[in-house]
Amino acid sequence: MTEFFQMGGYGAYVWSAYALAGVLMVVVFVLSWASWRRNEKTLAALKAVQEQSRNRRAA
Amino acid sequence: MHRFANPTRFMKVADRLFPFVSAGFLALLAWGLYGALLASPEDYQQGSTVRIMYIHVPSAYLAVMIYGVLAACSASVLIWKHPLADLIARASAPVGLVFTVLCLATGSLWGKPMWGTWWDWDARMTSVLILFFLYLGYIALLNAFDDPARGSKPAAILALVGVVNLPVIKFSVDWWNTLHQPASLLRFDGPAMPASMLQPLLVMMAAFTFFYLMVLVIRLRAEFAAARIRTLRITGASE
Amino acid sequence: MAAFFSLIRRDLQLALRQSADLAMVLAFFVIAASLFPLAVGPDKVVLGRIAAGVVWVLALLSVMMSLDRLFHNDYQDGALELIVLGPQPLILVVLGKVLAYWLSTGLPLLILAPVIAMMLNLEEAAYLPLMTGLLLGTPVLALIGAVGAALSLGARRAGLLMALLVLPLYMPVLIFGVTAIEAATTGFNWQPHMLYLGAILAAALPLAPWAAASAIRQALD
Numbered sequence: 001m002t003e004f005f006q007m008g009g010y011g012a013y014v015w016s017a018y019a020l021a022g023v024l025m026v027v028v029f030v031l032s033w034a035s036w037r038r039n040e041k042t043l044a045a046l047k048a049v050q051e052q053s054r055n056r057r058a059a
Numbered sequence: 060m061h062r063f064a065n066p067t068r069f070m071k072v073a074d075r076l077f078p079f080v081s082a083g084f085l086a087l088l089a090w091g092l093y094g095a096l097l098a099s100p101e102d103y104q105q106g107s108t109v110r111i112m113y114i115h116v117p118s119a120y121l122a123v124m125i126y127g128v129l130a131a132c133s134a135s136v137l138i139w140k141h142p143l144a145d146l147i148a149r150a151s152a153p154v155g156l157v158f159t160v161l162c163l164a165t166g167s168l169w170g171k172p173m174w175g176t177w178w179d180w181d182a183r184m185t186s187v188l189i190l191f192f193l194y195l196g197y198i199a200l201l202n203a204f205d206d207p208a209r210g211s212k213p214a215a216i217l218a219l220v221g222v223v224n225l226p227v228i229k230f231s232v233d234w235w236n237t238l239h240q241p242a243s244l245l246r247f248d249g250p251a252m253p254a255s256m257l258q259p260l261l262v263m264m265a266a267f268t269f270f271y272l273m274v275l276v277i278r279l280r281a282e283f284a285a286a287r288i289r290t291l292r293i294t295g296a297s298e
Numbered sequence: 299m300a301a302f303f304s305l306i307r308r309d310l311q312l313a314l315r316q317s318a319d320l321a322m323v324l325a326f327f328v329i330a331a332s333l334f335p336l337a338v339g340p341d342k343v344v345l346g347r348i349a350a351g352v353v354w355v356l357a358l359l360s361v362m363m364s365l366d367r368l369f370h371n372d373y374q375d376g377a378l379e380l381i382v383l384g385p386q387p388l389i390l391v392v393l394g395k396v397l398a399y400w401l402s403t404g405l406p407l408l409i410l411a412p413v414i415a416m417m418l419n420l421e422e423a424a425y426l427p428l429m430t431g432l433l434l435g436t437p438v439l440a441l442i443g444a445v446g447a448a449l450s451l452g453a454r455r456a457g458l459l460m461a462l463l464v465l466p467l468y469m470p471v472l473i474f475g476v477t478a479i480e481a482a483t484t485g486f487n488w489q490p491h492m493l494y495l496g497a498i499l500a501a502a503l504p505l506a507p508w509a510a511a512s513a514i515r516q517a518l519d
Contacts (some may be wrong), residue, residue: 004096004097007099007106007107007108007110008106008230009106009107010106010107010108010172011107013108013111013168013169013171013172014107014108014110014111014168015164016168017114017115017164017168017169018096018109018114020161020165020168021114021118021161021165024085024160024161025270025275027157028153028154028157029273029274029277030273032277032278032281033065033277035278035281036277036278036281036284038277038281039281039282039284039285039288040282040284041293042288043284043287043288046288046291046292047291050291096508137512185469185473189466189469192462192465192466193466195462196462196463196466199459199462199463200449200450200453200463203450203453203454203455203456203459204452204453204454205454212513212516213449213450213453213513213516213517216445216449216509216512217449217463218515219509220445220467220509221466221467227470263307
């Protein structure tokens with residue numbers, strides 16, 4: 001098991017490459033997801049406001 | 060093909076495919092990681108550091124491939140004023156930037172133990188660095204205007220100008236005698252790699268491609284919502 | 299064709315009238331060059347090693363610094379719109395403006411370059427490749443710069459943005475220009491590198507004005 005983590009003495013290089021890849025991919029995913037949710041929320045709020053003003057004008 | 064040119068219809072299809080793409084990514088990633096870290100042999104010259112290849116080569120491939128997507132979308136923005144192509148280009152550029160960074164960083168982590176240096180100004184590395192700068196310029200130009208829609212066309216022209224860099228990246232290792240090893244995957248005489256390494260590498264490349272597709276769908280949703288927010292703001296303000 | 303030359307004459311006259319601009323670019327070239335001996339020390343061997351690279355990088359930065367003069371003034375006072383609406387094909391207009399720009403910026407830099415090289419103790423064998431390279435290279439820099447200048451018309455922080463867009467595209471020119479000098483000083487044939495530069499110039503001559511023209515068109519939409 002330790003042999004697996006040591007990677008023949010190159011563990012630091014190999015594992016930091018994999019860790020960096022993992023971190024960057026997670027960051028890309030999370031940021032993309034967050035911006036989607038944020039935009040959808042703004043869109044819903046904007047729609048609600050415009051709906052309200054339209055109703056008020058109709059009444 | 061033009062059936063999917065309608066953005067709303069395209070998104071409907073993309074949303075339906077999204078769960079399969081995500082599941083495919085996770086499955087391929089698990090399979091690829093098993094192959095890369097456990098099942099594949101060590102290189103007789105490079106020892107265990109060769110395992111960095113399973114990250115480095117897929118990121119390099121994705122960095123270049125996404126630039127190709129960017130260029131193709133840019134061409135159709137300029138020629139047909141295609142709204143969907145514009146959204147795909149916008150959504151793809153930051154992902155391409157990240158994979159260019161990952162390619163450079165993992166290359167560095169591989170270069171240090173093998174060549175004894177983090178960085179060398181050889182043709183392959185320099186041309187990938189230029190790719191990184193091109194992505195930066197593209198994103199900066201896209202966001203440099205007060206009206207967000209105004210940036211699409213200048214950025215598209217820049218993306219097309221930058222296409223000259225792609226063949227330079229591909230052939231840099233053949234044209235110049237450099238530190239970076241020559242191509243071992245895309246060669247006329249077939250891949251120069253044992254199947255035990257080739258198979259996990261291809262799986263990882265597929266996994267990275269699926270990751271791009273998965274993130275692309277999410278980012279497209281975000282871009283769509285942003286575009287609708289813009290039109291609502293404009294029509295709302297004029298009411 | 300007459301219109302083409304009158305456009306060049308107009309741009310040159312404008313550049314002459316604003317000769318303070320040109321003087322500033324040349325002053326930048328000289329002052330920035332004199333920073334290097336102060337930074338790396340006055341050792342003649344070290345300076346001779348980096349001289350060619352310094353001249354090239356500074357020529358590149360100087361060409362880039364005044365790029366905003368190329369389209370931006372005409373864009374702001376509306377002259378660009380009139381030029382675009384005129385009967386001349388826009389590609390030719392861009393080519394004419396780039397030519398005028400090169401005559402008013404590239405050529406003075408070219409004349410000044412050997413002086414800078416001398417101050418930096420450049421090897422004698424390197425002068426010919428340096429000057430040939432600059433002669434072929436600075437027009438490419440102006441052509442690529444025109445694309446950057448056209449793309450950033452109307453952008454926020456246009457000057458900074460232009461540097462970001464243009465500098466990566468300048469790198470190949472720099473590489474071939476400097477490797478020619480490297481070849482000459484180590485006793486190799488430097489002329490093949492000039493062929494590369496010539497090829498880049500031949501490719502940029504039609505492509506860059508075309509890209510710049512389409513960028514100008516969409517900026518004026």
